[in-house]
Amino acid sequence: MTEIQIEHVDADRWTDLETLFGRAGADNGCWCQYWLLGAGYHHRDRAENRHDLQSQAGSDRAGLLAYQDGRPVGWARLTPRAELTWLGARFSAFEFTPDDAWSLPCFFIARSAQGSGVMRALIRFAAEWGRARNVPIEAYPIDVAAPGATRNRFTGVLPAFLDEGFVVAGRLSDDRVVVTTGEVARL
Template identity: 60%
Template sequence: MSGSARIEVTTAVAGNWRDVERLFGRSGASNGCWCQYWILGAEYTRRDRSQNKRDLARQIGSGAAGLVAYRDGEPVGWARFAPRSELDWLLKRFSGYDFGQEAAWSLSCFFIARTARGEGVMAQLINYAADWGRDHETVIEGYPVDTSVDGATRNVFPGVLPAFLDAGFIERGRLSMDRAVVASTPDRAPRKHGVASR
């Protein structure tokens, strides 16, 4: 992190929708997805991108959609953070995996501004979610890519495995050879000091 810049993380709510909109830009984060992939799958590409945008605005307005990271007051990072039960495509695509009966929350997708990549923004988002899980006695799951696997996907929007392990998550299984399932449980989630909230 350069200079005196400090990363702060907060829950995405209707009041900071404009910040998310500015962060995602005209491209809608990635090819107009507006973070709808784990809900719709490829269907997000088959409809008008403005509908994806409207859906994310509605989801944020509901109060359970994601996290926003700020650097010196400017939005620089996003993470989809919502109950696993709301991620229809995740559950359908990996229906052969036993997620169990826990009412877990999923930290399933990230978008970091190009100007802030390599500055630990993803780590701060992960740490915030782990702390939230501890405070709310809730299991937090992630589905990061293990880039050490030969032939691993280069599409690392679900995050990368070392970032989750560094935050105290433990691996529970694999959705595929290169996609881990990791979890932070309330009894294993030490508060990550230095993660500021707004």
């Protein structure tokens, strides 16, 4: 298996991210604007979503890119939770900690790289990055063991996060948990 390298997305890596996402803009044209806009991203022209992600890349807020053999094979958004306005609105009943956590809410892995450890490499890199800066990293994966768990796994799956040292901090729904690298004061 080829080694996976992880890099932060910036303006210089935009072309690689655009190549990975393809003409469709990842799975459905969201260009990872869902956690910022909610379902409203569907009502916008895909070019607007693409433009917004490109702007986020220019401000170093677009996330991480995974490479194998020099080509982009995976991506994860890594951004301050405070910027994910739809997350707080959609799960307003959940009491998020008031800390300055960064979120790892979304992944896109090329079909050719699925099952090769790309998601885990992205999770590991984000956790190590946060620990080095004393910044908690938070995510909202699917608990695949929950009855009726959604098959929409763009937020990642719980076992991958637990394997990388995240701990469960609560639940947003029956099948979606909150995990963190920070201290857990509630459960």
